[in-house]
Amino acid sequence: MIITVNSAMTNKLNDNLMKTDFLDRMVLGTAGLGGVWGKVDQQESIKTIIDAMECGVNHIDTAPAYGNAEELLGLALKQWSGRKPFLSTKVGRLKSFGVEGQHYDFSAKGMKRSIESSLKILGRTEVDLLLLHDPLHVPEAEFESVVNNLIELKRNGYSRYIGLGGNAPEGFLPYLQAGVFDVVMEFNKLNASNTESLDTMLPFCNQSKTTYYAASPLNMGLLGVSYSAFTNTPPEWLAKEQVNSAIRIHAVALKYGIPLSELSYRFLLNIPYDFKIVTGPSNRTEFRDLFNSLNLGPLPKAIYNEIVQINKNVLDESDR
Numbered sequence: 001m002i003i004t005v006n007s008a009m010t011n012k013l014n015d016n017l018m019k020t021d022f023l024d025r026m027v028l029g030t031a032g033l034g035g036v037w038g039k040v041d042q043q044e045s046i047k048t049i050i051d052a053m054e055c056g057v058n059h060i061d062t063a064p065a066y067g068n069a070e071e072l073l074g075l076a077l078k079q080w081s082g083r084k085p086f087l088s089t090k091v092g093r094l095k096s097f098g099v100e101g102q103h104y105d106f107s108a109k110g111m112k113r114s115i116e117s118s119l120k121i122l123g124r125t126e127v128d129l130l131l132l133h134d135p136l137h138v139p140e141a142e143f144e145s146v147v148n149n150l151i152e153l154k155r156n157g158y159s160r161y162i163g164l165g166g167n168a169p170e171g172f173l174p175y176l177q178a179g180v181f182d183v184v185m186e187f188n189k190l191n192a193s194n195t196e197s198l199d200t201m202l203p204f205c206n207q208s209k210t211t212y213y214a215a216s217p218l219n220m221g222l223l224g225v226s227y228s229a230f231t232n233t234p235p236e237w238l239a240k241e242q243v244n245s246a247i248r249i250h251a252v253a254l255k256y257g258i259p260l261s262e263l264s265y266r267f268l269l270n271i272p273y274d275f276k277i278v279t280g281p282s283n284r285t286e287f288r289d290l291f292n293s294l295n296l297g298p299l300p301k302a303i304y305n306e307i308v309q310i311n312k313n314v315l316d317e318s319d320r
Contacts, residue, residue, distance in 0.1 A: 022294045025277050028052045030062040032282035034069025035097055040282060042072055048284045049076035053085060055291055061278055063090040063133055064114055067097045070121045077123055088129035089118045090165045104137050108149045115158045126157055129183060131165025135172055143171045185213035192264040193219050193245040195311045202273050215278035222246050223264040241314050248310045256303060262293040270304040
């Protein structure tokens with residue numbers, strides 16, 4: 001996507017969304033906790049959410065399409081007496097328990113019905129951030145009406161901020177340039193095996209004061225528990241360049257004696273831009289592993305540069 005910055009854009013988010021400490025950058029994603037990637041122990045999911053808040057995580061992202069995530073988050077919040085977390089949820093994609101066979105409703109009534117249901121489940125009168133889920137699935141002829149629906153929900157007090165919750169087609173670029181959205185969330189566009197957003201959306205968002213959210217920091221498991229499976233038999237959705245990068249990055253991890261997932265999380269802390277990191281644990285063990293990884297801080301600069309160069313080399317090779 002070719003992106004140009006409109007210098008007239010202004011930041012509508014408060015300064016608390018642009019801090020550099022990893023706790024202020026970290027978002028607890030709830031897709032795994034809700035059962036999207038497989039069956040979960042619901043009590044374990046609730047305890048994971050509470051553990052995260054006890055560790056200082058103050059931003060939680062959810063969606064109706066994340067299985068039982070909203071319901072479990074609502075139950076966790078009822079047990080929580082600490083600081084009220086910043087909550088984001090989504091509209092457009094309907095409730096489901098997997099990544100296949102998704103269903104959508106981008107109508108004004110459907111989007112309003114969705115957020116009203118979410119608020120009831122979460123025990124809130126408004127959410128902090130409301131995202132349009134999977135904008136890639138919005139019919140081109142409906143872009144303007146769907147954006148207006150989202151604006152109207154914000155205007156009517158359902159959310160404080162609005163944004164795009166998923167990789168968006170170019171048809172949404174004019175709205176980004178006009179400063180309509182407070183947030184852009186992309187997945188698999190900014191991680192150790194794919195740094196595409198470093199040259200596109202991330203600098204654009206920083207220049208326009210739009211908050212960028214990097215989801216899938218382990219590239220849907222390629223840089224974590226699914227490394228062996230995905231490198232041996234890559235799924236159709238996974239680009240060969242990302243697989244090639246992951247194989248070389250795995251070698252770097254072995255060379256320095258750093259677990260691949262830890263290397264990948266810490267890599268994000270080196271990137272010289274402001275952005276949020278949307279994590280996706282499925283249980284307390286996974287949460288504690290990622291939390292401890294981020295708590296170690298950025299990688300040594302030489303290792304970071306080595307990973308960046310790997311990605312550049314892989315892309316250069318693919319262009320030959």
